Amino acid sequence: MTAAERHTRLLYWAGVALGPLAWGINLQGVYALAHFSCETTKLTGTIMSAVLVVVALAGTVISARAVRRGAGAEWTDAQGGGPRTFMAWLGVSSGVLFALVIVNQLAASLMISPCLR
Numbered sequence: 097m098t099a100a101e102r103h104t105r106l107l108y109w110a111g112v113a114l115g116p117l118a119w120g121i122n123l124q125g126v127y128a129l130a131h132f133s134c135e136t137t138k139l140t141g142t143i144m145s146a147v148l149v150v151v152a153l154a155g156t157v158i159s160a161r162a163v164r165r166g167a168g169a170e171w172t173d174a175q176g177g178g179p180r181t182f183m184a185w186l187g188v189s190s191g192v193l194f195a196l197v198i199v200n201q202l203a204a205s206l207m208i209s210p211c212l213r
Contacts, residue, residue: 108162108180111187114155115194118148122198126205134211145202152195159187 122145129141162184 104162107158108183108187111155111159111162112183112190114158115152115187115191118152118155119194119197122148122201126201130210133205134209141205142202145198145205149195149198149202152191152198154191156188156191156195159184159191163188 125144125148126141129144133141163181
């Protein structure tokens with residue numbers, strides 16, 4: 097395996113993993129900051145969620161570029177390019193899905209006061 101192939105595989109995995117990773121960090125961060133949000137403002141959680149939505153959408157963009165780049169490989173590759181195309185489309189869909197989940201969590205944290213216990 098050459099260095100270019102290794103770099104390409106890393107991009108496929110980055111596209112698939114960035115959405116769920118951003119959601120996991122957001123979920124743990126919101127729970128960790130909930131105690132402090134009652135005493136101060138909600139701005140830190142909002143900024144964190146906005147940044148992590150951008151990270152999840154970056155995974156979508158990486159995977160979308162891989163779909164576009166690998167479209168011709170299905171015809172030239174002896175293996176058909178099917179697994180790479182599947183992985184790229186999985187990255188696109190999971191990035192969008194997890195970005196929407198983070199936005200929904202952000203909306204809930206803005207509507208519901210963290211001081212309600």
